[in-house]
Amino acid sequence: MSRVAVVTGGSRGIGEGISLALQQMGMTVAANYAGNDARAKEFTDRTGIPAYKFDVGDHDAVIAGCARIAEDLGPIDVVVNNAGITRDGVLHKMTWEDWNEVMRINLGGCFNMAKATFPGMRERGWGRIVNIGSVNGQAGQYGQVNYAAAKSGIHGFTKALAQEGAKYGVTVNAIAPGYIDTDMVAAVPEPVLEKIIQKIPVGRLGHADEIARGVAFFASEEATFVTGSTLSINGGQHMY
Numbered sequence: 001m002s003r004v005a006v007v008t009g010g011s012r013g014i015g016e017g018i019s020l021a022l023q024q025m026g027m028t029v030a031a032n033y034a035g036n037d038a039r040a041k042e043f044t045d046r047t048g049i050p051a052y053k054f055d056v057g058d059h060d061a062v063i064a065g066c067a068r069i070a071e072d073l074g075p076i077d078v079v080v081n082n083a084g085i086t087r088d089g090v091l092h093k094m095t096w097e098d099w100n101e102v103m104r105i106n107l108g109g110c111f112n113m114a115k116a117t118f119p120g121m122r123e124r125g126w127g128r129i130v131n132i133g134s135v136n137g138q139a140g141q142y143g144q145v146n147y148a149a150a151k152s153g154i155h156g157f158t159k160a161l162a163q164e165g166a167k168y169g170v171t172v173n174a175i176a177p178g179y180i181d182t183d184m185v186a187a188v189p190e191p192v193l194e195k196i197i198q199k200i201p202v203g204r205l206g207h208a209d210e211i212a213r214g215v216a217f218f219a220s221e222e223a224t225f226v227t228g229s230t231l232s233i234n235g236g237q238h239m240y
């Protein structure tokens, strides 16, 4: 029986690359998405990967969504917490809603997905949770107190849950991507992005499949002794 994997925000951007990489490894993949029905349908038609619509920041919706996936595909063995949003702005202009939405979705989403799936992994004695953090959670970023705090929180969440899962065969690791050529990064104003790229030693944005390869390693059968670890994939932008 193949492993069942859920990738949040799995129908586009970095998540799409991760869904495809796990499918190539022989896993049965479910891609979660929040809003873009047309894009999710196009993704499912093209890849054969079913898409499940729920808001990862909504606790009850996550419990129900994961139950639906398990009923359709089998118990969930692998979770990739990739879904995330930005609401960039300097602190003195940032609203409480900008802060709260980013915390609710980016960090709360990891908690909700773990609540829905970690107990089952623990009982079955095998599981993989891979959380997508960010270089901006490691180094900070002007205009991102909300996003940097949430992503930094993901790195702490990873290390804490790794300790709880270790003796039950459940590993919990994180990837810290740098700037990747997705819609999210395309939304950064051109002159700001130019300056950021100048600071990346590799000299370009990364690609989704370059992140997906790291996730595939953490999710693999072989990665039994790696837990609580963060892999930075950022073109050398921040060597941490």
Ligand code: CAA
Pocket (backbone or CB within 6 Å): 086, 088, 089, 090, 093, 133, 134, 135, 136, 141, 142, 143, 144, 147, 177, 178, 179, 180, 184, 185, 188, 189, 192
């Ligand atoms: N360091 C120091 N000062 C900076 C700065 C920086 N990095 N960036 C901008 N400033 C300064 C500007 O020079 C300007 O100064 P003056 O007023 O003296 O001219 C001042 O800050 C205001 O800058 P803006 O005009 O840009 O301010 P704004 O309010 O219009 O926009 C912003 C602020 C929304 C934060 C905008 O700068 C921005 O979008 N920055 C990019 C943030 C970013 O990198 N987001 C990443 C998104 S992708 C992602 O998050 C994925 C991932 O995980 C990597």
